[in-house]
Amino acid sequence: MPVGEFRNDRARDRFLTVYDDLVARLWPSSSVDSDVVTSFGTTRVHRLGSGEQSPFVLLPGSGGPSLMWHAYVGRLAASRPVIAIDPVGEPGPSVQTRAIDNGDEWSLWLDEILTALDVSQAHLVGTSYGGWIALRHALRSPDAVASLTLLDPGGFGKVGPKFLAWVIACGLASFTPRPIRRALARPLRNLALRDDEAMPLVKATFGFRRKHILPTPLTDDELGRVMAPTLVLVGGHSQLYDAGEIAATVTARMPRAVAEVIPEASHDLVLWHPDELAARIVAFAADTPVRPDVV
Template identity: 80%
Template sequence: MPVGEFRNDKARDRFFTAYEEAAGRLWPSSSADSDVVTSFGTTRVHRLGAGDETPFVLLPGSGGPALMWHAYVGRLAASRPVIAIDPVGEPGPSVQTRAIDSGDEWSRWLDEVFAALGVGRAHLVGTSYGGWVALRHALRSPQSVASLTLVDPGGFGTVSRKFIAWMIACGLAGFTPRPIRHALAGRLRNVALRDDDAMRLVKATFGFRRRHILPPPLTDDELGRVTAPALVLLGGHSQLFDAAEVAARVTARMPHAVAEIVPEAGHDLVLWHPGEMAEQIVTFAADARTSA
């Protein structure tokens, strides 16, 4: 399988112009950024906060750099250190050199990042594809996961044609004039389309060829082996799955999991009330500290 890459130099330049502008406005200047060499490529990490508490490690969704967590990191870093990761094979400053063909390989990549940073355990926070990666890591390397917070995560069903069509429709909507884009945000249930500040960067990500595998669903047996305390937040109108069915399955199969449905949200849940969700994540990690 080939690796993710920008389509050409012009696409790369367009992306990083938008990325650097957005990072300058939205990302804390206190962030300590560095590159970690792994067997899958060079991974950019952003460290915030201080102290020796077990850190949060943030994994973005498909097509999104770590910058997508900008509305969360200030509150999270006030409680414990934060490490926001730009995954290899996604648009951003990380550079993929080797394909990742399975959930176990994603976990090995994350193990290598942890080892380079001297992180023994972490509170993993992931959304969408990043949520699936967090689940796979909790399965393969349970000793390194103090808790999981999963925001409308992948891994709870096969990615359907309907979901892919929704993603394509949202992408096309991003290129429409502002009034039309804002109107389509409600129709498509994607609040990102109303975020004028973010849309320039979002549009620039379409110059990147993303070549990761689709996330295979976890079996009931696998879910039963995820022993870390887990907070699973689901959009009531998620385009990825039936939220009520997933909540029931999480409650029945994952031994230390709590599932909550946000009725008004879709798969865009991570963008809904980020201040309130950050507080919820902080509280959950604090309650799980006895296992950290």
């Protein structure tokens, strides 16, 4: 399988120009950024906050760089260290050199990053595709995961035509004139279409060829083996799943999981009331018992 990459140098430069501008305006200046070499390419990581507690590790959804967490990182970093990651194979400053063919390889990629950063255990926070990566890591490396907070995550069912049609419709809507785009946000149930600041970055992502596999659903047996304390938040209008079915599955199959449906949200859940969701993430991590051998 080929790797994800920009179509050409011009597309890369265009994206990174917009990315760097948004980082300067939206991302905390205290962030310490570095590149971590892994078996799958070089990964850009952003570290914020201080202290010796197990950090939050933020995993964005498909097509979204770490910048998608800009409304969260300040509140999260006030409670414990934060590591925000730009995944390989996605538009951003990371560079993929080897294909990732399955969930175990995604977990290996994440393990290599955290090992390089001397992180033995982390609170994983993921949305959409990033939520699936977090689940796969909890399966492969259970001792490395203090807790999981998953916002409308992948991994609980197949990605169907309804979701793919929504993604295409939202992509087309992003190129319409501003008044039309903002008006379409409601029927398409996507708050990103109202974000005038982020739209140039969204448009620039179309200069990237993404080659990742679709997230494979976890089996009932696999769900039962996820032992990390887990908070699953699902949009009531999620284009990915039937929210009620997923909440019931989580409750029945995952021994240490709590599921909650956010009625007004869809797959854009991460954009709904970031302050409130960040507070939920902080509180959930704080309630997680610390292993005696891990600080």
